[in-house]
Amino acid sequence: MTILQFNERYPDEASCIHFFKEQREREGIICKKCKSREHYWLNSLNMFQCKHCEFRTGLKNGTVMENSKLPLRIWLLAMTLVSATKKGFSCLELQRQMGHSRYETVFRLYHKLREAMGKRDSQYKLEDMVEYDEAFVSKATKSSERMKLKKGRGSQKQASVAVMAESSILEDLITGEKDKSCRYFKMVKIDNLKAKTAEKLIKGLIDKKAVVQTDESTTYSNLEDCIDVHVSELSSTKEGKFNLKWVHIAISNLKRDLQKYHMVSEKMLQNYLNEFCYKLNRRYFGEKLFDRLVIASICPYLYTSG
Numbered sequence: 062m063t064i065l066q067f068n069e070r071y072p073d074e075a076s077c078i079h080f081f082k083e084q085r086e087r088e089g090i091i092c093k094k095c096k097s098r099e100h101y102w103l104n105s106l107n108m109f110q111c112k113h114c115e116f117r118t119g120l121k122n123g124t125v126m127e128n129s130k131l132p133l134r135i136w137l138l139a140m141t142l143v144s145a146t147k148k149g150f151s152c153l154e155l156q157r158q159m160g161h162s163r164y165e166t167v168f169r170l171y172h173k174l175r176e177a178m179g180k181r182d183s184q185y186k187l188e189d190m191v192e193y194d195e196a197f198v199s200k201a202t203k204s205s206e207r208m209k210l211k212k213g214r215g216s217q218k219q220a221s222v223a224v225m226a227e228s229s230i231l232e233d234l235i236t237g238e239k240d241k242s243c244r245y246f247k248m249v250k251i252d253n254l255k256a257k258t259a260e261k262l263i264k265g266l267i268d269k270k271a272v273v274q275t276d277e278s279t280t281y282s283n284l285e286d287c288i289d290v291h292v293s294e295l296s297s298t299k300e301g302k303f304n305l306k307w308v309h310i311a312i313s314n315l316k317r318d319l320q321k322y323h324m325v326s327e328k329m330l331q332n333y334l335n336e337f338c339y340k341l342n343r344r345y346f347g348e349k350l351f352d353r354l355v356i357a358s359i360c361p362y363l364y365t366s367g
């Protein structure tokens with residue numbers, strides 16, 4: 062949707078209220094008090110009222126917009142712009158595009174949307190063949206701290222990120238050649254490179270029946286409790302040369318993507334990763350990305366599938 066189309070479809074706050082009301086009705090409203098799904102719409106208050114216990118739910122309650130005083134139209138404009146590009150914006154660029162006067166407001170709003178993307182993706186586990194590796198990305202450090210930092214692998218100027226890619230091997234029936242195709246990715250900021258950290262992530266984010274591929278690091282020598290099958294690089298035979306292909310592609314794309322933000326603080330890094338993966342996982346969605354982001358935003362806590 063272009064800005065011109067946005068202005069035509071949602072010229073005022075009333076049109077945005079109507080849009081979000083319809084979207085929430087479609088996704089279902091759950092009463093916080095009695096868990097009933099049956100509600101009336103109170104036109105004068107712009108609220109839903111539970112048919113059973115009369116508890117009222119505001120249009121923003123239970124969504125990513127809860128506790129926000131911003132007009133719905135500002136949220137909808139941000140969702141439109143954020144979903145219009147395959148790459149993320151810097152907050153400054155989003156502020157410019159929105160024509161909003163306050164950077165802080167846009168910063169908070171954008172990070173809320175990124176959290177919603179992360180919540181949405183956290184509902185799925187990776188299956189089949191999963192590549193797992195760790196990457197280092199530059200992070201912002203205060204100039205006073207910079208002098209004291211050590212150099213080397215896992216340097217304190219860098220943040221560590223666990224990267225997972227769900228892939229499957231495709232075999233060309235005529236030539237017999239094998240390649241990998243990939244579906245979904247996950248990226249999680251990690252505090253350290255300890256085996257326990259990797260084990261916890263693999264247990265939580267990857268289906269137990271999956272085949273997990275890693276490099277030969279000793280970090281991964283005890284994965285049998287987390288996963289049924291673990292193969293490390295070179296230990297598989299024919300497919301060996303394809304090991305970790307997709308995590309490495311994703312890591313180099315991530316590093317290139319993060320450059321546009323100049324410096325990302327460690328605190329906010331997970332949110333950037335959320336948006337990067339969310340869009341990567343929906344790379345073929347095209348214009349549907351907007352609808353999906355609206356759904357992720359209005360029901361980020363309720364969804365279990367879909």
Ligand SMILES: [Zn+2]
Binds near residue numbers: 092095113
């Ligand atoms: Zn109720």
